[in-house]
Amino acid sequence: MIEKNRLSPPITSESEIQKFNQLAKEWRDPNGKFKHVHKFNQARLTNIRSSISTHFDRDLSRDLPFEGISILDIGCGAGLLAEPLATSGATMTGIDASAMNIAIAKQDAEIKNVSINYVHCLAEDLIHSDENSVIENSYDVILNTEVIEHVNDKNRLIDTCCQLLRPGGLLIMATLNRTIISYFIAILGAEYIMRYLPIGTHQWKHFVKPAEIIQRLQVHQLTPLYTQGMSFNPLTQQWYTHKNTKVNYLLYATKAKP
DSSP states (O other), X not given: OOOOOOOOSOXXXXXXXXXXXXXXHHHTOTTSTTHXXXXXXXXXXXXXXXXXXXXXXXXXXXXXXXXXXXXEEETOTTTTTHHXXXXXXXXXXXXXXXXXHHHHHHHHHHHHTOOOEEEESOGGGGGSSSTTSOOSSOEEEEEEESOGGGBSOHHHHHHHHHHHEEEEEEEEEEEEOOSHHHIIIIIXXXXXXXXXXXXXXXXXXXXXXXXXXXXXXXXXXXXXXEEEEEEEETTTTEEEEESOOSSEEEEEEEEOOO
């Protein structure tokens, strides 16, 4: 088990970490100010579960379809993805730069008796060459969802994900595309008009185009599989997936086997 509390020179700014420390307690309330985040998470989880089951040929109708699959959730937050994946049988590790997020995630997992290894650290801390670190090629699935748009060194984060992923494994990245429409919908709409998120949650200049991620993945011999867009329907109050990736998107890639 990894037990780390130190942080290496950060790819995530201290201001971003403090921002999410302040919000941590509110992420868990499905009826609170972030109820739309919970709906977004549920739609995203459905697609993530489907992609993992397809990639590893698992039957989702089984009680523990992901048994024997190791998953690392980078930027796990309060555990909204980690918990349901762990209850599906996955060997689950969740890491986050926010100590408050990790404390809340641990508490919730203990209450529900869900086995998850939560660690307060950054992704690159896992591949440092000391005796407590994880070796490279350690995980079958790497989740990196809604994280890269909050870090300073995006290539370094992608590099770390690629190093930690096992050959034949599945990398799942979710973020916001840097387009004009994403500025109007994700920032002006979601933060300033609808107030689905606190003002200042996102900075448009840090949004990432799918092609930029793919270019870096290919340096590490990862092959992109497909991308999926996500949108919110204000009439039904539900999130849904589609082919348009101009705002939110999920990107799936696999690592070549030697």
